Amino acid sequence: MKRTLVALAAFCALSPVFAQSSSPVAASAPAAQAGASAPAANKREARVEERIAELHSSLKITPQQEEQWAKFADVMRENGRTMADLYRQRIAQRDTMSALDDMKQYEQITQANADGTKRLVEAFEPLYTSLSPEQKKLADTSFRSEHGKKRHASAHRSPRASGADAASATKP
Structure with missing residues (x-):
C-alpha cells in the first residue's frame, strides 16, 4: 500500500528517468519497435491500473470519496499515457536526433x-481533504517512506540502464 501510494504520486516526478535511455536501438527496426511498444504500453497501463486499485484499497476509499478518487485516478492515467507517448517518441527518434533536438525533447518531457x-496535486488535494x-x-x-526509498534506489541504479529497465526499476 505505502509503495503504491508513493509510486503513483511520484510517477510524474520520476518520469524523466524514462528519457535517460542509453540502450541502442537498431535504426533498421522501426517496425519492430512499434510492434514491441504495444505490449510494453499495455504492460505500463496494467501497472498503473494495478497501483490505482491497490491504492484505492489501501486508503480505504469510501463511497463518499469516490468522486474525488475518480478524478485523481483519471489524472494518474492521463499522466501515464502522456509520459509513455513522449518516451516512445524519444526512443523512435533518438538515432536521428541532433543534440539540440535531444535537449528540446527532454525539455518537452520535463515540462x-x-x-x-x-x-496530480490539484486532483489529490480535494481527495486528501476528504480523507x-x-x-x-x-x-x-506512505509518502515519507517511499520518497526516501526512491532517492536511495535511484542513487544505486545503473546509469546505463535502458529506458525499460529504468522504468521497471522506478515503478512510477
Whole structure:
C-alpha cells in the first residue's frame, strides 16, 4: 500500500528517468519497435491500473470519496499515457536526433512531467481533504517512506540502464 501510494504520486516526478535511455536501438527496426511498444504500453497501463486499485484499497476509499478518487485516478492515467507517448517518441527518434533536438525533447518531457505533477496535486488535494485522520496518516506515512526509498534506489541504479529497465526499476 505505502509503495503504491508513493509510486503513483511520484510517477510524474520520476518520469524523466524514462528519457535517460542509453540502450541502442537498431535504426533498421522501426517496425519492430512499434510492434514491441504495444505490449510494453499495455504492460505500463496494467501497472498503473494495478497501483490505482491497490491504492484505492489501501486508503480505504469510501463511497463518499469516490468522486474525488475518480478524478485523481483519471489524472494518474492521463499522466501515464502522456509520459509513455513522449518516451516512445524519444526512443523512435533518438538515432536521428541532433543534440539540440535531444535537449528540446527532454525539455518537452520535463515540462510534461511538471504539468502532470501540478494536475496530480490539484486532483489529490480535494481527495486528501476528504480523507479521515486514519486515511491521512496512511497517506502521509506512505509518502515519507517511499520518497526516501526512491532517492536511495535511484542513487544505486545503473546509469546505463535502458529506458525499460529504468522504468521497471522506478515503478512510477
